[in-house]
Amino acid sequence: MLSPVRTSLLENLVDRLAGLPSIGRKSAQRLAYHVLAAPVEEVESLSRALIEARRGVRPCTVCGNHAEGDRCAVCLNPRRDPAQVCVVERPSDVSAFEKLGVYRGLYHVLGGTLSPLDGIGPADLNLASLFVRCENGVDEVILALGTHADGEATSTYIVQRLRDKTARITRLARGLPAGSDLEFIDDLTMKRALDGRINLG
Amino acid sequence: MGTPPHPVPGAPEPTFPVVHLDRLTLHHFRNLHGLDVHPSPGLNLVVGPNGHGKSNFLEAVHFLALAHSARTRKDKDLIAWESPADSGFVIRGEATIGTRAHIQSLEYRESGSRVRVEGLESRRLGDLLGHLLLVAFTPEDLDLLRGGPQERRRFLDVLLCQLDPSALDVLRRYRMALRQRNAALRWSGGAETEGLLEAYEATLAEAGAGILLRRREWVKKMTPLAAAFYAEIGGGAEALTLGLSIGISGKPELPETPILLAEMLSGRLRESRVRDRENGLTSVGPHRDDLLTFLDEKSVREFASQGQKRSVALALKLAAARLLEETTGLPPILLLDDVFAELDPGRRERFGALIAGRGQAFIATPRREDLPFAVEAVVRMEKGKVQPAQAEREDGAA
Numbered sequence: 001m002l003s004p005v006r007t008s009l010l011e012n013l014v015d016r017l018a019g020l021p022s023i024g025r026k027s028a029q030r031l032a033y034h035v036l037a038a039p040v041e042e043v044e045s046l047s048r049a050l051i052e053a054r055r056g057v058r059p060c061t062v063c064g065n066h067a068e069g070d071r072c073a074v075c076l077n078p079r080r081d082p083a084q085v086c087v088v089e090r091p092s093d094v095s096a097f098e099k100l101g102v103y104r105g106l107y108h109v110l111g112g113t114l115s116p117l118d119g120i121g122p123a124d125l126n127l128a129s130l131f132v133r134c135e136n137g138v139d140e141v142i143l144a145l146g147t148h149a150d151g152e153a154t155s156t157y158i159v160q161r162l163r164d165k166t167a168r169i170t171r172l173a174r175g176l177p178a179g180s181d182l183e184f185i186d187d188l189t190m191k192r193a194l195d196g197r198i199n200l201g
Numbered sequence: 202m203g204t205p206p207h208p209v210p211g212a213p214e215p216t217f218p219v220v221h222l223d224r225l226t227l228h229h230f231r232n233l234h235g236l237d238v239h240p241s242p243g244l245n246l247v248v249g250p251n252g253h254g255k256s257n258f259l260e261a262v263h264f265l266a267l268a269h270s271a272r273t274r275k276d277k278d279l280i281a282w283e284s285p286a287d288s289g290f291v292i293r294g295e296a297t298i299g300t301r302a303h304i305q306s307l308e309y310r311e312s313g314s315r316v317r318v319e320g321l322e323s324r325r326l327g328d329l330l331g332h333l334l335l336v337a338f339t340p341e342d343l344d345l346l347r348g349g350p351q352e353r354r355r356f357l358d359v360l361l362c363q364l365d366p367s368a369l370d371v372l373r374r375y376r377m378a379l380r381q382r383n384a385a386l387r388w389s390g391g392a393e394t395e396g397l398l399e400a401y402e403a404t405l406a407e408a409g410a411g412i413l414l415r416r417r418e419w420v421k422k423m424t425p426l427a428a429a430f431y432a433e434i435g436g437g438a439e440a441l442t443l444g445l446s447i448g449i450s451g452k453p454e455l456p457e458t459p460i461l462l463a464e465m466l467s468g469r470l471r472e473s474r475v476r477d478r479e480n481g482l483t484s485v486g487p488h489r490d491d492l493l494t495f496l497d498e499k500s501v502r503e504f505a506s507q508g509q510k511r512s513v514a515l516a517l518k519l520a521a522a523r524l525l526e527e528t529t530g531l532p533p534i535l536l537l538d539d540v541f542a543e544l545d546p547g548r549r550e551r552f553g554a555l556i557a558g559r560g561q562a563f564i565a566t567p568r569r570e571d572l573p574f575a576v577e578a579v580v581r582m583e584k585g586k587v588q589p590a591q592a593e594r595e596d597g598a599a
Contacts, residue, residue, distance in 0.1 A: 114400060116384035122393050149377035150407075154401035160396060189367075191459070 003161055010036070038085065062133070064109035064126040066091045074098070074107060081105045083139040087130065087158065089146060097144070105142070114151040115159060122157065131161055140168040147174060173198075220294045220334050220531045221561035222262065223497040229281040230264075230290040231257040232585035241295070247565045249582035250435065252427035259337075260583060261538045262563055265292045265307065265533065266333035268326040268358055271341050276326075277311050289314070295335055299531060305332055327369050330362045334533035336522040338540045350491035357492055360521050361415055364516040364528050368415055375408035379488055382470075387481045398474055405486060406467035409578050410457045410459045412487040413447060413466075417455065417471050420492065427513075427520035434519075434551045435512040439496040448489025466589070511543060519555060532560035541571040 010032060018028035035043055038101050059065070060072035063085075067073070072082060074094070084105025088094060088114055110125045134141060141162060145151035159169055175193030176185060185193070219242060227236040232254050247255045260270050260279070271277060274304060280290050293306035305318040307329060316323045318332060344352050361368040378401045385397040404532065424443045430442035449469055456462045469485045476485055493499040494513055501513050526532045541549050553573030556562060566572060580587060 114381075114397065116381050116388055116397060118403075121388060121390050121397060123390070149374045149381065149401070149404050152374075152404045153378065153381065153397075156403045157400035160399060184507055 035125065056181060059111075059126075061111075062109060062129075063107050064091075065107055065127070067092050079104075084136060084139050084144040085130075085133065085140070086144050088144050089151070093144065105115040105140075110145075110154070113145060113148075113154040115150050125154075127158070127161075130158070131165075134162055134166050138166055141166050143169065214372065218299050218531050219560060219575055220296065220298050220534055221332065222294050222534065224295040225262065225265070226291075226293045226518050227258075227261050227287060228291040230261050230292060233257050233261065233278055233279060234281060234585060237586075238580055238587055239567070240561070240563070240580065242316065243577035244562050244564065244574065245580055246569070246572070246576040247580045247582060248569065249561060251567060254582045254585045256538055257585075258580070259339075259433050259565050260561050261292050261536050262294075262534070263335065263337050263536055263550045265329065266335035268307075268329040268336075269359075270541075271337055271339045276309060280309070280311075290513060298332065303332060303563065305329060327362070330359070330367045330369055334363050334525050334529060334531055335536065336518055336533050337536035337538070338515065338518050339538040341545070342518060344357065345398075345498050345514055345517060346505070346510040350489075353492040354488075354519075355492060356517070357416055357419070360524070361419060363525055363533075364419060365415065368412075371408050371411040372405060375487070377410055378404040379483060379486070382483050382504065383481065386478050386483070394478075395474075395533075399471075402470045404472060405461070406484075407459075408462040409466045409486045410450055410462035413455065413458060413462060413489055415489070416487065417447075417492060423517075423520045423524055427516045428524050430519040430523075430555070431512060431516035433555065434548050435509070435514075437509065439509070441513060441516060442495045444493040444495070446491040446493050448486050448491075450485070459483060461489055482557075508510070512548065515540075515552060522559075526559075534560065535562040537564040537566075539565060539567065541566055542568060542571070 013035065014025075017023055017031050018025050020028075023031070025183065026131075034160075035046075041071055049083060057066050058068075059073045059129045060067035060075055061070050063072060063074045065072040065074060067075075081104050085108050086103065086105055087108045087110065088097070089110055091109055094107050094109060097107070108126070110127065112120060112125060114120060114122065114125065117161045141158070143155045143158060145155050162169055173196045175189060176182075176195055212533060213496075221242040223237045223242070223323075224238070225240065227233045230236075238258075247257050247258055256272070260272055264270055267580075270276065273279070281564065289308060289310035291306070291308050294304070296303045296305075303319060305316075307317070307326065307546070309317045313324060314326055316326060316328050318328055321328075346489075354391060358368070358372055362372070382401040382405060385394060385401060386392045388397055390397070420443055427443055428441045429438075435441075446452070448468070453465075456465055468484070473484050482542070494517070496505055496509060496513070497506075505513065520567055522533050522535065544552060544570055548572045549571065558576040563577065564572070
């Protein structure tokens with residue numbers, strides 16, 4: 001098959017699209033052809049949406065979540081319980097919790113995890129404001145970071161700093177996946193599940 | 202027991218548990234491209250002129266099963282030179298494991314690889330490990346006894362991951378936390394540094410304890426097997442013993458439980474902070490372990506002859522294979538790359554007797570007359586292609 005003739009404008013568009021996460025070269029091409037075939041108004045409203053979102057969405061001054069003003073929708077909601085703070089890596093984790101519809105507390109978004117290899121230390125994360133927050137009326141800090149080495153290290157770091165400052169520091173349970181048989185569970189998961197067992201009566 | 206979903210055509214239904222590759226396809230792997238081979242579940246002899254891809258074929262099987270090459274540490278060197286830009290190599294295997302059909306494949310690219318095991322996709326090569334159980338005998342095995350400790354740790358860890366699938370996650374977490382602690386040791390953040398070090402030491406101690414206990418357990422189990430195999434093929438009267446040298450100075454007695462051992466490691470890590478910051482490297486932990494081998498209590502590395510080292514290397518690999526078979530109930534696939542030529546006729550005979558009839562094997566040898574047994578199938582390689590006569594029967598049935 002002959003490769004289609006490409007103008008440099010098209011090429012530029014494909015390059016830009018392919019630079020987006022989880023978009024490969026082929027998908028980028030398909031999107032670019034779609035854009036070229038679409039009515040101009042539609043493309044204009046897409047590009048407006050991109051710019052408006054980028055300019056209008058900022059980190060919440062309290063928790064670091066995405067916000068359209070000073071504070072995010074969760075922090076502004078008077079029915080949420082400010083005494084409970086759930087610490088997560090990124091705003092998408094907030095959405096994951098919100099989807100459940102059962103958590104009534106607030107969040108704190110770190111913006112990543114520690115990673116000295118990449119030059120990310122405590123000062124590069126949204127940690128200082130967490131420590132300040134916890135000095136005023138927070139009863140429970142829930143650590144909800146990933147279970148990879150960096151997530152664990154970040155949790156350990158926070159525990160060191162908040163021990164004695166907060167009434168309760170908890171971590172999400174890790175353990176048996178739903179619907180699993182005990183004999184096929186590895187030792188580490190078993191041990192964690194045992195450590196994190198819950199009281200039933 | 203039901204019948205296997207894909208019985209091997211023409212072969213009698215296996216009466217013992219098996220692991221074997223039934224089909225292997227390769228693209229852009231060194232000089233091999235567009236290869237599609239249907240090996241026999243028994244002994245497969247790979248023949249062809251030198252430089253036409255015999256060892257490369259074995260290397261591909263090795264990579265598919267163990268996620269690395271025994272010949273190079275630079276995975277990207279395995280991509281064929283003439284392949285298009287940002288394309289990599291592809292290896293795909295259809296196998297029988299026990300009575301199950303199993304498929305695993307990888308697409309290796311410098312920009313990121315894709316692994317598929319039983320339909321589950323992942324970006325981590327390590328996820329290939331532990332399914333196609335395999336032990337390779339290659340000329341590089343001598344490095345286990347000549348080279349530095351990292352070759353021996355790799356040998357142990359690959360075996361660990363095959364014996365116990367949970368080991369892979371522990372090794373990964375340890376390696377990541379170790380790299381991060383080393384980076385933290387060079388951190389210029391002043392007071393922050395202690396907090397960073399402590400944060401990673403918790404994971405290092407927990408995962409480190411898991412690695413140490415696993416290595417110790419499996420070295421202990423491997424010792425009598427290796428000794429027996431050495432006695433059988435070595436021909437000498439010396440006794441082979443194995444030991445694990447732990448990466449903790451003073452070589453203290455290790456506590457028995459993971460929790461106590463993690464506490465001990467954590468204490469040692471804390472004590473070594475000042476020195477480690479000077480060197481920019483972590484001095485304590487299983488990344489400093491070594492597998493020791495002795496003949497009559499003398500270090501093999503320092504005192505053994507070339508011939509003795511060769512026999513010790515064979516004994517270690519045979520012990521690994523037997524351990525896999527005893528633990529999982531499945532005899533692993535064996536790769537034999539150019540190992541017979543190095544042995545004298547007596548050892549060749551005894552080694553061959555230990556190998557033949559124990560499951561699937563792939564054998565590359567420049568001289569067929571060196572083989573101490575008959576083979577079930579011949580894969581003929583020429584100029585990186587499998588020649589049409591690929592399934593020629595040794596016994597004249599074809």
